[in-house]
Amino acid sequence: MSETDEAGTSRRAFLGAGLAAGGAVATAGFARAQTADPLITEVQDWASSFGDAVDATPYGMPIHYESHVVRRNVEWLTESAVSSINFTPIHALEGTITPQGCAFERHHSGAIELSKQDYRLMINGLVERPLVFTYEDLTRFPRTITTAFCECAANGGMEWGGAQLEGCQFTQGMIHNMEYTGVPLRLLLEEAGVKPEGKWIYAEGADASSNGRSMPLEKALDDVLVAFFANGEALRKEHGYPVRLVVPGFEGNMWVKWLRRIGVYDQAVESREETSKYTDLMKDGRARKWTWVMDAKSVITSPSPQAPIRHGKGPLVITGLAWSGNGKIDRVDVSLDGGVSWQPARLTGDVKSKALTRFHLDIDWDGSEMYLQSRAIDETGYVQPTKDQLREIRGLNNVYHNNGIQTWWVRADGEVENVEVA
Amino acid sequence: MSETDEAGTSRRAFLGAGLAAGGAVATAGFARAQTADPLITEVQDWASSFGDAVDATPYGMPIHYESHVVRRNVEWLTESAVSSINFTPIHALEGTITPQGCAFERHHSGAIELSKQDYRLMINGLVERPLVFTYEDLTRFPRTITTAFCECAANGGMEWGGAQLEGCQFTQGMIHNMEYTGVPLRLLLEEAGVKPEGKWIYAEGADASSNGRSMPLEKALDDVLVAFFANGEALRKEHGYPVRLVVPGFEGNMWVKWLRRIGVYDQAVESREETSKYTDLMKDGRARKWTWVMDAKSVITSPSPQAPIRHGKGPLVITGLAWSGNGKIDRVDVSLDGGVSWQPARLTGDVKSKALTRFHLDIDWDGSEMYLQSRAIDETGYVQPTKDQLREIRGLNNVYHNNGIQTWWVRADGEVENVEVA
Structure with missing residues (x-):
């Protein structure tokens, strides 16, 4: 038109x-x-000549016009590029699935190359039968399919001290949502036979960092997967090929990649990654540990600082993502005025437990500035808090678990900035 | 172990x-x-040195160990590689989502390059207001999300004359399943205002073949999408970038790529692609037309001719896909003895209408030969027929809509062949 x-x-x-x-x-x-x-x-070239033949794309890549829709990292955020973060370009995506090629991933000592032939998974500790599985062994166990979001505990972490990073990708892009297929960890633990005194597991990766993390046995026996497929195909190298842990609802750091060992113990290991890191520094200087579950959260992905409005006033599609580590998203509200008034968004497509839910709100934009916010409510009744509500309890110096409401200031010219409203 | x-x-x-x-x-x-x-x-290299840094993978590709999991074509199947087929490697995939990079696609005059800036969609014919939409116009309409299978009408077409092609990929791989996001075609047609005498639409692509197809207005107003995202990101070039039609449950040829025009008419156009092609030649020489809906079907993807059993007897995971153009899959039965006896498989993960459903059957293989078959039953009560049941009515010379039960002969050595059982 x-x-x-x-x-x-x-x-x-x-x-x-x-x-x-x-x-x-x-x-x-x-x-x-x-x-x-x-x-x-006029008759265009593309309507009067041949395009690419089938053999041009045995494995296709995005068209060059979309070359800006890639993962990006922030150089100063970590000490080294081998302990850094690839942020999902959530501002440019739609639907709920994140393609593996641009899906958030982090590693602590680089993405390692590990073949299926060389792969081994050990289960030991407080078990009746310590076991070592080859990759092929794992493929012979019953499989299940789980679509789940994987969010870094530090997603939005820069927001504790105020709106510091521009771009939806950098502010909230430490998240992906994929359809994982693998073996329930429960089946492997049953095979090994957990002794009555076994209360915790400790999962370790085969990379140099090992990124070891403890979790209660109840979670390990519940919905944790030893996964080898994501979105239908083998895990990509940087997602833990050939085998990673999938821990629905829990922080991404526990989704151990290149999984090499599950130890069963009577208590938590208290490793580096669960003491000096991935604990929540509180206002009074103490730190909370074992805060694994990702509370309900949402973010508007477009318009956003990397996705400004170019088309002027009139019909505008506002869209975003919502998720909860405690179950399904029940409702998402959107505010155009920085939280003064709210209206419910449409939840579009499937609403799955512990997975990303897409929401949309279609408005007729009058061309004046807006302070866009979204607020997720999950099936437990939990309401996504404001950043200030979080800071009242947790202070300003935390890094992790900032699920506070994000504000995008949409200017009259359509440009968008990351701001805070009082 | x-x-x-x-x-x-x-x-x-x-x-x-x-x-x-x-x-x-x-x-x-x-x-x-x-x-x-x-x-x-021993301590391995990958556990004692750094792997790839984040900037190695702004957009990741499969690891080189998986380089065999790609689309393949069959040279002699079509006259030219610009009118040919990229078959999904379904024998090597799991779950339900097909990654865009290896998802089935066909084109009739090559995959064209068409930018969003150059994109136009015309709606004309029997409408109150003929309209031309830019890509940006389309992005301002309300969107929805639909996960759907796209299956070529000719999938399994070589099976009419008997088991002719080896490989699950080539025999049944003209199918994909993606999460599409786009604008309901209904909204665009409402915008144009369909006149009372408008009963059919005709959809055309911007490529040289144009691949024009007619469909009843009822379908166009029901669940058809004008889609621009697949599995969360922009359509790939070969999937119709920037805009394609998604026609859930209908044969893939109607999912017009590089969509350039929707005409509204009082009758079907009777184009080449719906008369000389994509009609069903019957036993008596007559042809059925308007057989758009893909009936319920299933196929075991592993073990299969490209996915033999390498691990010997004992626990074996049998897995496959089932789907129906008429709704949800209700049940999948698996036979190990060529259809003499059947047992129900597990439906794994979500069961969605007009989308691929994954099934699994876990058996303890005794190492003797098997004639593996699967049989889908959909929510309408329809039972996937045998090939012979289809041939009784439709003869041997048809190309399209062969949803007959597929048989894989698993030999004692684990190798698998495409066969027919009497």
Whole structure:
């Protein structure tokens, strides 16, 4: 409907209600477009010659026009690029699935290359039968499929001290959502036979960092997967090929990649990654540990600082993601005025437990500035808090578990900035 | 559990029931593995040095070990590689999502390159207001998300004349399943205003073939999407970037790529692609047309001719895919003896309407030959027929809509062949 840009008229018509009124404009506009637009009136190269043959794409990649939709890292955020973070370009994605190629991942000593032939998984500690599994052994156990979000505990971590990073990708992109297939860890633990005194497991990776993490046996026997497929195909190298742990609802650091050992113990190991890191520094200087579950959260992905409004006023699609480590998303509210008033968004597509849920709100933008916020409510009744509500209890110096409400300031010119509202 | 390969004992134990009996073997085996296996006893390179840094993978690709998991084409199947087929490697995939990079696609004059800036979609014919939409216009309409299978009408087409192609990929791989996001076609048609005499739409692509297809207006107003995202990101070039049609449950040829025009008419256009092609030649020489809906079907993806059994007897995971253009899969039965006896498989993960459903059957293989079959039953009560049942009515010379039961002959040595059983 190219006429409305030219005429500067409202596009409300095409959202359904005002069809009759908008009709005349649209028809006139179309006539103009038809006579003036060479893309309509002339035969284009792509309509009169051959394109790529099938053998051009045994394994396809995104078209070059989309080369900006990639993972990005922030150099100063970690000491080294081998202990850094690849942020998902969530501002440019839609739906709920994150393609593996641009899905958030972090590693602590680089992404290692480990073949299926060389792969071994040991289960030892307080078990009746210590075991070593080859990759092939694992493929012979019953499998299950779990779509789950994997979010870094530090996602949004820079927001404790105020709006510091521009870009939805950098602010909230330490998250992905994939359909994982693998063996329930429960089956492997049953095979080894956990002794009555076994109360915790400790999962270790085969990379140099080992990234060892403890979790209660109850979780390990519940919904944890020893996964080898993501979104239907083998795990990518940087996602832990050939085998990673999937720990639905828990912080991403516990989703141990290149999984090499599960130890069963009577208590937690208290490793580096669960004491000096991945604990929550409180206002009074003490730190909370064992805060594994990711509380309900949401973020508007578009418009956002990397996805400004280019089309002017009129119909505007507001979209974002919501998730909860405690179950399903029940509702997402959106505010255009920084939290003064709220309206419910549409939950689009499937709503799955411990997985990303997509929401949309379709508005007729009048072209004035907005303070966009979203607020997730999960099936437990938990309501996503404001950042200030979190700071009251946890202070300003924490790094982890900031699920506070994000604010995007949309200016009249359509540009968007990361801000805080009082 | 590397001991069992060495000892040659049954692996039944590790599937749960025989834990006590299997325990002693497992423990002894583990001890052997621990002292003999350098992968357990020695520190490996990957555990003592850095791997890839984050900037190595702005957009990741599969690891080189998986380079065989790619789309493949069959040279003699079509006249030219610009009118050919990229088959999904379904024998090597799991779960339900097909990654875009290896998802089935066909084109009739090559995959064209069409930018969002150059993109136009025209709606004309029997409408109140002929319209031309830019890509940006489309992004301002309300969106929805639909996970759906896209299956070529000719998938399994070589099977009419008997088991002719080896490989699950080539026999049944003209199918993919992706999470699509886009605008309901209904909203665009409402915007244009369909006149009372408009009963059919005709969808055309911007490529040289145009691949025009008619469909009843009822379907167009039901669940058809004008899609621009697949599995969360922009459509790949070969999947119709920037915009394709998604027609859940209908044959893949109607999912017009590089969508450039929707015409509204009082009758079907009867184009080349719906008369000389994509009609069903019957026994008596007449042809059925308008057979768009893909009936319920299933196929075992592993073991299969490209996925033989390498691990010998004992626990074996049998897995496959089932789908129906008429709704949800209700049940999948698996036979090990060529259809003499059947047992129900597990439906794993979500069961969605008009989308791929994954099934699993875990057996203790005794090492003797098997004739593996699967049979899908959908929510309408429809039961997937045998090939012979189809041939009785449709003869042998058809190309399209062969949803007959597939048979894989598993030999005692684990190799698998495509066969037919009487």
